[in-house]
Amino acid sequence: MKKLLPLLLVTLLPATASAYEIERNFAGSAQLDYLAVPTSVNGRNFTFDGFTTELAVKLAVDFTENFSANVKICYGCHGFETDMAYVDMRVADQLNFRVGRMNPAFGDFLLRHDPANHRANSKPLPYDMGRMLRRNEWNMSIVPAPYVDNGLEVNGTQWFGDDAQLDYAGYVVSGFKGNNDAFDFDFVQSRSGSLYYVDNNSEPAVGGRAALTLNFTDYVNGTFGLSGMYGHYDPAADLEYLILGADVYLRFDALVIRGEYLFRKTEFAVGSNPDERFRYEFDPKKNFFTKDGFYIEAEYPITDYLEVFGRLDGMRRKGNVLASSALRSTSAILRETLGVNIVVQRGLRIKLSGEYWDFSDFANEVAIHTGVTANF
Amino acid sequence: MTTDKRFLVALAALALVACVTGRSTLRGGLPEERVAKYPPNVQEAYRLFAARCSRCHTLSRPLNAQIDDFSHWVAYVERMRHHAGSGISKADGEKILVFLKHYLEEENPSQRTAPDSAGGASGSEAAP
Numbered sequence: 473m474k475k476l477l478p479l480l481l482v483t484l485l486p487a488t489a490s491a492y493e494i495e496r497n498f499a500g501s502a503q504l505d506y507l508a509v510p511t512s513v514n515g516r517n518f519t520f521d522g523f524t525t526e527l528a529v530k531l532a533v534d535f536t537e538n539f540s541a542n543v544k545i546c547y548g549c550h551g552f553e554t555d556m557a558y559v560d561m562r563v564a565d566q567l568n569f570r571v572g573r574m575n576p577a578f579g580d581f582l583l584r585h586d587p588a589n590h591r592a593n594s595k596p597l598p599y600d601m602g603r604m605l606r607r608n609e610w611n612m613s614i615v616p617a618p619y620v621d622n623g624l625e626v627n628g629t630q631w632f633g634d635d636a637q638l639d640y641a642g643y644v645v646s647g648f649k650g651n652n653d654a655f656d657f658d659f660v661q662s663r664s665g666s667l668y669y670v671d672n673n674s675e676p677a678v679g680g681r682a683a684l685t686l687n688f689t690d691y692v693n694g695t696f697g698l699s700g701m702y703g704h705y706d707p708a709a710d711l712e713y714l715i716l717g718a719d720v721y722l723r724f725d726a727l728v729i730r731g732e733y734l735f736r737k738t739e740f741a742v743g744s745n746p747d748e749r750f751r752y753e754f755d756p757k758k759n760f761f762t763k764d765g766f767y768i769e770a771e772y773p774i775t776d777y778l779e780v781f782g783r784l785d786g787m788r789r790k791g792n793v794l795a796s797s798a799l800r801s802t803s804a805i806l807r808e809t810l811g812v813n814i815v816v817q818r819g820l821r822i823k824l825s826g827e828y829w830d831f832s833d834f835a836n837e838v839a840i841h842t843g844v845t846a847n848f
Numbered sequence: 849m850t851t852d853k854r855f856l857v858a859l860a861a862l863a864l865v866a867c868v869t870g871r872s873t874l875r876g877g878l879p880e881e882r883v884a885k886y887p888p889n890v891q892e893a894y895r896l897f898a899a900r901c902s903r904c905h906t907l908s909r910p911l912n913a914q915i916d917d918f919s920h921w922v923a924y925v926e927r928m929r930h931h932a933g934s935g936i937s938k939a940d941g942e943k944i945l946v947f948l949k950h951y952l953e954e955e956n957p958s959q960r961t962a963p964d965s966a967g968g969a970s971g972s973e974a975a976p
Contacts, residue, residue: 495920495923495924497913497924499909499913532927534923534927537923537926540927562930565930568930577932580933583904583931583932583933584904584905586905588905588906588909589904589905589906627932629930629932629934631937631938633937634937634938634939634940635937637933637934637935637937639932639933641932681932683932683933685933685934685935687935687937687940690892690895690896690899690940691895691896691899693899693935695933695935697933721903721933723899723903725899728902776879776880818877818907818908818911818912819906819908819909819912821906847905847906847908847909847912848912
């Protein structure tokens with residue numbers, strides 16, 4: 473890749489570069505959210521309740537018509553993180569090279585993971601991160617968003633007339649990380665500076681996405697996408713994972729409906745004494761667990777200043793568990809969310825939502841979010 | 849009632865509200881009374897802008913952007929057009945620029961095009 477980069481730069485920097493005025497765009501967002509779990513005396517035992525803040529600033533620079541750079545810095549529960557730091561080199565609409573630290577194309581939600589870009593205070597369960605209830609027991613979601621990684625992505629878009637758009641993306645990235653004796657991903661390793669932001673097993677993970685967007689009319693359209701990712705997550709490159717996803721976006725004038733389904737198969741280390749390591753009798757043919765989940769949500773602006781949304785999402789885990797786990801061989805969560813966005817003024821919203829969590833292995837809970845989101 | 853049924857009822861209620869109120873594409877954008885004062889082609893362009901550009905972000909992002917040069921909008925719409933699933937065809941991009949040109953001139957009167965020049969604020973050929 474080191475040899476390829478200078479070649480691409482030379483190829484893509486056109487002679488007109490000097491005549492092109494450099495475009496810069498600075499944007500950002502902030503969300504302060506308060507999570508209360510009134511059904512529990514101490515929600516802190518199983519989630520990050522109370523206040524959380526998410527800030528993001530992004531600088532996009534277009535050096536030429538086909539060469540640009542993007543840097544996005546976020547501040548959240550982990551402190552400051554680099555969400556994006558990449559360059560785009562566009563040969564044609566159908567062929568763009570993205571190199572650096574990025575959100576690899578997977579699913580629909582990653583496009584709008586910024587809290588200013590989605591109506592709910594929380595993320596859909598298959599993408600939830602630290603703010604899901606029972607996050608430790610579940611080791612978070614399927615693909616906690618934003619998924620940030622280092623690598624190379626090739627993507628492009630092809631229009632067929634004015635009504636059909638076909639997108640694709642393929643990438644090689646470091647991939648998820650874990651230890652040699654891991655039972656699941658260790659998401660901290662993906663963001664821990666003490667471990668370096670590098671690959672842990674000298675083997676890239678691969679993935680891709682394809683999506684078809686159809687414009688039925690100016691105000692009715694939809695996108696249908698498929699995504700996949702494959703790699704090994706342990707330093708010895710023995711434990712493999714496979715993640716698949718399907719997504720749909722539908723707009724009927726102001727009514728927007730979105731849905732996604734994600735599936736992850738994750739192999740785990742058996743260890744020297746499986747009888748002690750696992751809760752259930754170990755079957756050598758089943759050295760993996762599966763986690764799948766979905767969400768379907770609808771949003772609609774009632775007036776210029778009031779938008780309502782509803783969401784049903786769920787997640788399920790199947791497979792053996794560690795002896796110390798609170799989960800069973802089949803565990804599930806189902807969540808219902810209803811909420812409103814009050815548009816105080818353009819760029820400033822109050823987000824209110826209530827969530828009912830239906831756990832298979834724990835007491836059901838109610839969660840209430842109150843947030844303020846601003847973008848500029 | 850099961851969770852699935854409760855959600856489907858809520859979704860049906862939302863769809864009913866959508867049909868009854870018949871609101872066009874708002875999504876945190878400009879107040880309807882302001883849009884109603886625009887020339888018909890700009891109103892149409894605004895509705896397309898609202899439908900396409902709220903796919904990934906709220907409309908306040910472009911509407912609050914500190915852009916005072918129309919060529920920047922041309923570059924930006926082109927950039928957004930390349931986003932996966934944007935649904936913004938070349939023709940859509942040109943139409944969206946009709947609104948953005950009008951909006952730019954409305955917000956920055958110094959940018960207003962002379963009445964006799966081509967591609968004025970409400971001109972349908974404002975896009976590149």
